[in-house]
Amino acid sequence: MRIGVFICHCGKNIAGVVDVKELVERASKLKDVVYATDYVYLCSEPGQKEIQEKIEELELTHVVIAACSPKMHATTFARAVKGVGLNPYLLEIANIREHCSWVHHDKPEIATEKAFRLIKAAVAKVRLAEPLEPIKVPLTRKVLVIGGGIAGIRTALDIANGGFEVYLVERTPSLGGHMAQLSETFPTLDCSACILTPLMVEAAHHKNIHVITYAEVKNIKGIIGNFKVTIEKKPRYVIPEKCTGCGDCMDVCPVIVPNEFDQGLGARKAIYVPFPQAVPLVYTLDLENCLNTQKLVVCEQCYKACGPRAINYLMEPQEIEIEVGAVVIATGFDLLPIENLKEYGGGKYPDVVTGLEFERLLSASGPTGGVVRRPSDGKIPKRVVFIQCAGSRDPEHGCPYCSKICCMYTAKQALLYKHVVPDGEAYVFFIDVRAAGKRYEEFVQRVMGEERIVYLRGKVSKVFQREDKLVVWGADTISGMAVEIEADMVVLAPAVVPSKGTADLAKLLKVSVDEFGFLSEVHPKLRPVESVSPGVYLAGAAQAPKDISETAAQASAAASKVLSLLSQKEATLEPIVAHVDKELCIGCGLCWKACPFKAITMVREEKREGKKRRRYAKVEEAVCQGCGVCMAICEKKAINVAGFTYDQLSAQVKALLEDE
Amino acid sequence: MRLVLKRQDDLLKKVEEISGENVFACYQCGKCSAGCPMSTEMDLLPNQVIRLLQLGANEQLLDCRTIWLCASCFTCTARCPKGVSLTRLMEGVRLVLLRTTKEDQVSPKEMEKEFLPQVALISALRKFTT
Amino acid sequence: MVIRKPLNLAKFKVPKGRVIVLAERCKECGLCIEYCPKQILEYSEDYNEKGFHYPVVKAGMENECIFCLFCQEICPDFAIFSEKEE
Structure with a gap:
């Protein structure tokens, strides 16, 4: 055993507090240590070369x-020692910066002893x-988004x-998310649907993409390279292959309910598409609001009206299992509920609306055809107050x-408002x-300058009603x-949540x-797109x-990131x-x-001559x-994590507590 | 007292017409007030005068002394990042107020012959210098 | 909680029906009245030959029938049906 100890100055970060020379001297006297030295910046190229040369020279x-902390340079140093043929798991890093010199910068002597x-x-x-x-594990070359x-x-x-198969799962009946609800996007004022729908259609028709809408991920097992995913397809009660999107069913449906896509400002029937450019253009029957129930089918208007006979009231939820190598979570945001903003x-x-509701009013395909109307009486508001930072x-x-x-988006909405109500x-x-x-x-x-919209620097304290106006005190x-402003309408910009x-999906995916x-x-x-779970990206x-x-x-x-993962063997x-350790394991099952x-x-072990078949744990x-956790709970010390065994950990603790 | 905000009115229109400046181009950064040599004597800062114009708070404009202390030295105009000429705006406000209130702000008869308001000196000199 | 009222209700056409009752057949089981989703039926003051109160449309609700055919499907005696109004 020939151990080499390399102590870094890290410029002044360590050397400014800890006496590095003293450390070198004391370290070289430790048992099995054949070499100890210090260097200004071990992570630098000359620093790494020094380590490599000494490994080879002194065997x-x-x-x-x-x-510093292994979180900083564990990979760097591991690569360095591997470069000269030393197994990187025979390298140990002592954190004498974050755990020592940085936290005890005012007590150099104690810091040196601790180091x-x-x-x-x-x-x-x-x-x-x-x-x-x-x-090494095999990689399934498919992805779940x-x-x-x-x-x-x-x-x-x-x-x-890039050539790989993708499963795109969406909870609502159509692709598009919040972007589909917008009227125009800042700063170019592109029509949101016009730039989004081509991408939606491309995704739906792409030979490598399986679009699964009105479905949720129920369970995910496994790890990077090998995830087993259970997806539950909620029943639409409409057969997608047969539905042509003609809308005859919608015309005859007797039930009218608020449309979630229009934030309740627009209506839809119990059988609906959320918006006319929905992808896939397949109708969905909302059984909660339909006159029929799961057990009782009486109203058959849509079934009779449907030419291709695409309606099936007896559809059940369908579970499908897929295997993928990587997962990307792109579940988006919601707005803070407006009820939280009581002041x-x-x-x-009713005339206090959120930014998203105002967006639907502005949208040409919205419930008012792009005419901004007050939800209370349908009149066009002549004075609108926008409140930013609501929440x-x-x-x-x-x-x-x-x-x-x-x-x-508030600036954009104010501009669009002025354009439609000059x-x-x-x-x-x-x-x-x-x-x-x-x-x-x-x-x-x-x-501000051209549209002459008054920007007031201050928060609004209160909005209350006075006759048919909303009084804003800011x-x-x-x-x-x-x-004080007597407004016809108030538009809030609620916090994004x-x-x-x-949260539930995060728990599932760890x-x-x-x-x-x-x-x-x-x-x-x-690393802003990688989650702490390998193989899961954000x-x-x-x-x-x-x-x-x-x-x-x-x-x-x-x-x-996914493509670079999947390009590997x-x-x-x-x-x-x-x-x-099978000999020590008693098969109690706590781990x-x-x-x-x-x-x-x-598992039960193989039959052994003359011995009872024992149960033991298998990882x-x-x-x-x-x-x-298994190590902590095992009473027999039969299970150990490689690189952090009981013996190693207890040797560490003894060394920390011993006086020389 | 709470200022009730309504549509901007005739005072603003007239000021913009006379001065040729867009009052709403000002984004209240305060650089003009920071550089104004007379700001320490003023009750309202120059940027606040522009603010009152934007908000339509005409009463406060009538009462303030700032516009009459302005030396028309052009420091504010030179420094404004948006290229708004406060000098012209101030002149516009002064003209509109004089025309509407018909009140003299100085009395030439009562002035001592040696004393002249700053604006007369500086503004005049600027007209002959680069 | 502000329940948003949809602003574009005028765009949505709901089918219209006209309720027709064959009073003599009715046996006052009450199923049609119970199951009408728009609750537009009630027992009549009058009674038929067998002595049963048959269903009538509530006053003022003649235009509320949405032609869902629940009453027609559920009546055991074929005593009530709805005709589509164009």
Whole structure:
């Protein structure tokens, strides 16, 4: 055994607090350590070369590097030692920066002693290390994309164009998501449906994409390269292959209910398509509102009206199982419910609407054909007040973050309002105007300067009714005046929240979420599309509020990660997995029950001459994530995670606690 | 007192017509006020005067002394990132107010012969210099 | 909770029906009245030859029949049906 210890200065980060020279001296005296040295920046090219040269020159068998956190450079150093033929699992990293010099920067002597003990512990651990080989698993060259909005569609198209099969699953009856509900998009004022529908159609007709709408992901098992997914297709009661989308059924249906796509401002029948450009153009029967029930079919109007006989009242939910190698979550966002904004009259006055509701009023294919009308009396409002930051940047409302899109869409909506009601007045209450994208600032300046929309810097305190007007009490901190506006309509920009069901899906996929429910990325700057779960990627507003340009960019980024995964022959997994010592295992099954990933099964051993057939635990290496819960719960120390065995861990603890 | 906001009215229209400037191009950054040499003597800052015009708060404009302290030195106009000429706007407001209120702001008869308002000196000199 | 009222109801045409009752056949089982989704039927004041109160359309609701044919399908005696009004 020939252990080499390399201690990094990390510039002044470590060396400025800890006495590195003393560490080198003491480390070189440890048992089995044949070489100890220090260097300014071990992660740099000359630093890595130094390590490599010394490994070869001194024929080192194990290496300890005392430097920054393994989260920073574990891969860097592992690659360096592998480059000269040393198994990277015979390398141990002692964190004497984040765990020592940075937190004890005011106590250098204690820090030095602690750093030495950390190095001693690492040496104790590496003495018992075994070389390990990565686990290779076959890759299923198919992908699941959850969510059929612009993020899901863009990802699916990019992956499909790369030559791989994609399953695109969408919860509602049609693709499109929120982008399909918009009237025009900022800053170009492109008609949203005009730029989206070609992509929807392309996805539906793409030979590599299977579009599954009105369906939800019920269960996912397995790991990167080998996911087994159960999808439940909700019954449409319409046979998709036969439905031509003619709409004869809709004409004769006697039930009228509010349309979710129009946010309740428009109506639909019990048998419907959410909007005329729906993809796939297949009608869906909403059994909740249909006069029939699951057991009683009396009204057959739609069935009789349907030429191709596409209606089937007896359809059942259908479960399909697919196998994929990677999953992309693109489930999008929702808006904070308007009832949460009580001080603005949200949920109380019908003429206080959300940005999305106003969008439907502006939309040419919306419930009013693009004419802006008050929900209360249908009159055209002549004075509209827009309130930004309704819920966002507001810790008291539970959303301290900025929702990013509201400043831009409010400016756009105010502009569009002035275009359709030229003699109308528009006022916007803001705290800041966030217009960071390309040509966004110029757009807002146009809205202020050319459209002459009054931007008031201040929050609105209260909205209340006075006769048939809504009185808005706000402030303009620039002039230092409290202001009052008698408005016909108030448009709120509610906070952006993750779409309903994201948290449950995250639990299923073992992806973490932050305190607001947005999916967590591995690193917000450097790895924004990868989730903590290998093989599961994130795209779009499900990860954080963002607009369409960024969503499309992130969707393509997720697709590129998937493509780079699928271009490999196999998926490579870390060998930090649990192993069972059959001799010690008594088959109690505690580990099997405790494993959060269901990686352990209890098996009966082969028949042995004269001995009873015992039960013992078996670990599925490809599923095990190396969390160590099994190790903690086993009373016989029969199960160990490779690279973190009982003996290694207890040697570390002894080394930390021993005085020299 | 709460300012009730309504459609912008004749005062604003006239000021914009006389000055040829778009009051709504101002995004209230405050750079004009920051550079104005007379700002310390003013009750309202120059950017606040523009704000009152945008909001239609005509009463406050009538009362403020700022527009009469303005030296027309063009510092604000030179520095405005949006290219708004506050000098012209101030002149516009002064003209409209004089025409509508018919009140003299200075009394030439009561002025001492040696004392002249800053605007007379500076503005005049600027007309002959680059 | 503001329940949004759809603004484009005028665009949606619901079928119209006219209820026709063959009073003599009725045996006052009440199924048609119970199952009418628009609740436009009630027992008549008058009774038929057998002594049963037959269903009539409530006053003012003659135009509310949506031609769903629930009454027609559920009547055991073929005593009530609806005719489509164009």
